[in-house]
Amino acid sequence: MTEIRYEVGDGVARITLDAPDRRNALSVEMSRELTDAALTAGADRSVGAIVVSGGAHFCAGAVRSVLADAGRDPAEDGAYRNLETVYQAFTTVGSVGVPTVAAVRGAAVGAGLNLALATDLRIVSRTARFLPGFAQIGIHPGGGHYTLLARVAGREAASALGLFGDEVDGERAVALGLAWAAYDDGEVEEQALTMARRVARDPELARRMVANFRRETTSGGVSWDVAVELERPAQMWSLRRR
Incomplete structure (x- = not known):
């Protein structure tokens, strides 16, 4: 892996996005590496939790070239599959069979916000920025963003952020239920690891608990996988429209 760092300790797999020059914006290759890292953790029965982080900048979304290629010809096989690869990165993190925690500092934008929301729990910096960013660059949200x-x-926050393009910091994110706790920047990763280590003490139990947690807390409306496909035509249209 060249842009994802992967390490395991105390039953916790740490997956770190490591492309600071572009604020961890997801390229196709980086998305593949992120998917591979999540699957590696899921296949390792000694792993009881995953922490996803990005250092000073969590994730600035998808790299613009992926969106631009899709915009030129949304139905072209390569462009379609490349955007799908970006989706697969956060849907894999969201479905891997162990509890997941996002440690968010800096900005979580667009697909990066989807990645943070895909995890089971978020520990954030007080000054972290949660912003959709889709409408701001003239495209429809994708990846099941509204769901x-x-x-x-809840619906009100989904409307304010996803529909109206509002932005919230870490403390406001906690107040809205978008995150569990907010800390100073230097504490975020360690606090996320503390939470992860707690559940990872018994990896087998952690895996059984998270499976039922997700089954029992599924929201109403369409499922996430359906939402991903539901949003895709509108997003492809908006990309082509640009």
Whole structure:
């Protein structure tokens, strides 16, 4: 792996996005590496939790070239599959069979916000920025964005962020239910690891608990996988429209 760092300790797999020059914006290759890291953790029975982080900048979304290629010809096989690869990165993190925690510092934008919302729990910096960013660059949200927002923080927050493009900091994210706790920047990763280590003490139990947790807390409306496909035509249209 070249842009994802992966390490395991105390039953916790740490997956770190490591492309600071572009604020961890997801390229196709980085998305593949992120998917591979999540699957590696899921296949390791000694792993009882995953922490996803990005250092000073959590994730600035998808790299613009992926969106631009899709915009030129949304139905072209390569462009379609490349955007799908970006989706697969956060849907894999969201479905891997162990509890997941996002440690969010800096900005979580667009697909990066989807990645944070895909995890089971978020520990954030007080100054972290949660912003959709889709409408701001003239495209429809993708990746099941509305469903992710609504299932974590409810319809009102999903409307304010996803529809109206509002932005919230870490403390406001906690107040809205988008995150569990906010800390100073230097404490975020360690606090996320503390939470993860707690459940990872018994990996087999952690896996059984998270499976039922997700079954029992599924929100109403369409399922996430359906939402991903539901949003895709509108997003492809908006990309082509640009």
